[in-house]
Amino acid sequence: MSRMQGKVAIVTGAASNPGLGYSTALTLAREGAKLVVTDLDLAGAEACAAAIREAGGEALALEQDVTDEAGWKTLMAQSVDTFGKLDVLVNNAGIAVLMPLAKMTLADWNRQIEVNLTSVFLGCKYGMEAMQSNTGGSIINLSSVAGLIGMQTCVAYGAAKGGVRIMSKSVAMEGAKDNIRCNSVHPGVIWTNMQAAATGQTDPSKVTTDPSRVPLGRPGEAQDIANCILYLASDEANYVTGAEFTVDAGMTAQ
Numbered sequence: 541m542s543r544m545q546g547k548v549a550i551v552t553g554a555a556s557n558p559g560l561g562y563s564t565a566l567t568l569a570r571e572g573a574k575l576v577v578t579d580l581d582l583a584g585a586e587a588c589a590a591a592i593r594e595a596g597g598e599a600l601a602l603e604q605d606v607t608d609e610a611g612w613k614t615l616m617a618q619s620v621d622t623f624g625k626l627d628v629l630v631n632n633a634g635i636a637v638l639m640p641l642a643k644m645t646l647a648d649w650n651r652q653i654e655v656n657l658t659s660v661f662l663g664c665k666y667g668m669e670a671m672q673s674n675t676g677g678s679i680i681n682l683s684s685v686a687g688l689i690g691m692q693t694c695v696a697y698g699a700a701k702g703g704v705r706i707m708s709k710s711v712a713m714e715g716a717k718d719n720i721r722c723n724s725v726h727p728g729v730i731w732t733n734m735q736a737a738a739t740g741q742t743d744p745s746k747v748t749t750d751p752s753r754v755p756l757g758r759p760g761e762a763q764d765i766a767n768c769i770l771y772l773a774s775d776e777a778n779y780v781t782g783a784e785f786t787v788d789a790g791m792t793a794q
Contacts, residue, residue, distance in 0.1 A: 555584025728788025
């Protein structure tokens, strides 16, 4: 498999398994990319990198707080020092603290904006800078269906993810002159550790997915999102930028 042969990719928030970052990192590596995987949970990031190496790939694990600007500068320097360049950045790290507006504090609001939106701004800023010495690159920003439609208990989360959506389009416009593409991916109900925490379930078969809300009637898997990211990261998507991709079983088609 060689859809990513010769490319170097960074995936943030790659520790959680099952998780979007973990699955994405393994998928890109399986297709030939060299990976830099980051997370606040360094042990989890190391486990992701170890899984890549065990499968015959190359990977570097780094501890990262995605809200720290100096940390982004260090990450880019370490990535280029290790692998020589940067071709792909997947801004995946995020949190979901879902609560009614009446119960939300300013601290709750600020934290979600900082982790889910400001971190993506920092990643795009320094990722584009690192890619400008190449012949191009691909930035994939993880948004959500909550960034497309209104959802209860998602005031801060939805605001941040909606910001990621429109910011990705602006980044695409600015990056076009350097052949740097930027797109957003909007997952629906995907079974991950974050989804387990949000639903209080440990068994995905017990997650209720009403067909009137989720037309396919089942939760998705992290691999479903990883497959979409793989396409956007690869040269197959060389003419795709400023777009949004919903992977949501039809939730937002209604």
